[in-house]
Amino acid sequence: MYRNRVCMRVLAAILAAAIFPVVSLAQSTSPVAPRRQQVEAIVREAFDKYKSDTTGKNADYIPYLAQVNPKLFGIAIVTTDNQVLTMGDVNYSFSIQSISKVFTLALAMEELGPEKAFQRIGSEPTGRAFNSVNAVVDMPTHTGNPFVNAGAIATTSLINGKNEDEKWNTILAFYSKASGEKLALIDEVYKSEAATNTGNKALAMLLAKYERIYSDPFEAVDIYTKQCSVGVNAEQLARMGATLANNGVNPATGEQVIKREDIPYILSAMTMAGLYDASGSWAWHVGLPAKSGVGGGIVAVAPGKGAIAVFSPRLDEAGNSVKAQKVIEYVADHLDYNIFSPGSVGLK
Numbered sequence: 289m290y291r292n293r294v295c296m297r298v299l300a301a302i303l304a305a306a307i308f309p310v311v312s313l314a315q316s317t318s319p320v321a322p323r324r325q326q327v328e329a330i331v332r333e334a335f336d337k338y339k340s341d342t343t344g345k346n347a348d349y350i351p352y353l354a355q356v357n358p359k360l361f362g363i364a365i366v367t368t369d370n371q372v373l374t375m376g377d378v379n380y381s382f383s384i385q386s387i388s389k390v391f392t393l394a395l396a397m398e399e400l401g402p403e404k405a406f407q408r409i410g411s412e413p414t415g416r417a418f419n420s421v422n423a424v425v426d427m428p429t430h431t432g433n434p435f436v437n438a439g440a441i442a443t444t445s446l447i448n449g450k451n452e453d454e455k456w457n458t459i460l461a462f463y464s465k466a467s468g469e470k471l472a473l474i475d476e477v478y479k480s481e482a483a484t485n486t487g488n489k490a491l492a493m494l495l496a497k498y499e500r501i502y503s504d505p506f507e508a509v510d511i512y513t514k515q516c517s518v519g520v521n522a523e524q525l526a527r528m529g530a531t532l533a534n535n536g537v538n539p540a541t542g543e544q545v546i547k548r549e550d551i552p553y554i555l556s557a558m559t560m561a562g563l564y565d566a567s568g569s570w571a572w573h574v575g576l577p578a579k580s581g582v583g584g585g586i587v588a589v590a591p592g593k594g595a596i597a598v599f600s601p602r603l604d605e606a607g608n609s610v611k612a613q614k615v616i617e618y619v620a621d622h623l624d625y626n627i628f629s630p631g632s633v634g635l636k
């Protein structure tokens with residue numbers, strides 16, 4: 289009888305360890321992850337402060353994006369110990385758009401390593417619009433960096449696979465692992481963008497002239513268009529960011545999705561060019577590696593702590609969601625997240 293009880297306890301302990309190992313692992317590796325109560329109050333303040341802000345307007349060069357409800361507003365934080373905090377319209381799936389570029393870069397680095405990825409793409413801010421043809425002509429690398437369209441299409445062209453479908457499925461599976469959930473293409477976004485992406489095709493052909501694209505240019509543009517059309521909600525996006533914050537380990541699944549040694553390169557690229565031509569101003573005011581997309585999402589990463597994702601479709605002149613920037617700045621400021629501030633690692 290006693291032995292049976294001991295056996296049951298041992299079995300229960302083994303089961304618990306199998307179900308909860310991630311939480312204990314993440315907790316032990318993240319002494320600086322913020323406490324939930326602290327974060328909740330700040331996020332609530334930011335949500336209330338900015339919810340009625342109607343500055344900016346939806347992107348309209350992709351027809352689908354023009355008709356997304358501009359009032360949608362969702363915030364999610366996922367910490368490296370997998371605490372989740374959400375507020376507002378967090379179940380709405382929006383298109384990831386340019387934020388996908390971060391994760392395709394991560395995947396290219398899985399396959400090539402950081403040095404080859406750097407040689408093939410580069411990491412210099414262009415000082416031009418994200419879809420600039422002039423930047424491709426003028427920049428010595430032609431590709432610029434992985435977060436302008438030319439560099440991003442070239443990055444997509446580096447992904448291995450027997451054919452287009454296999455490459456696309458590899459990318460989608462990788463994004464899904466980073467978010468910890470099965471993600472899917474929003475077909476309407478893809479169709480809308482595929483019907484209007486002549487500019488991206490022109491960029492790809494220009495890269496071919498300079499021998500800076502590494503597969504068939506139109507195939508690369510098509511896969512790139514699909515990756516931009518992947519649907520995420522704020523929590524899924526925040527968990528993708530938290531995977532970066534947690535040294536490449538998804539805090540919910542415990543899986544090492546991105547190589548630990550690749551993380552600093554990815555975060556440095558996000559700091560240099562994550563918010564289009566407002567990246568310098570963002571680093572100055574907020575001090576967090578982040579990436580923005582014309583769908584209205586921004587994800588910002590606080591290394592070792594977690595990530596915040598905000599979705600709100602109205603964009604400013606630079607193409608960044610107005611509300612998302614304001615909320616992230618407010619939260620980063622109040623929680624001492626700025627990576628350039630010694631306060632972010634506890635120095636008072």
Ligand code: GLU
Pocket residue numbers: 384385386387418419437481488513516580581582583
């Ligand atoms: N799919 C969009 C494009 O290629 C992405 C732009 C963005 O989010 O910056 O124009």
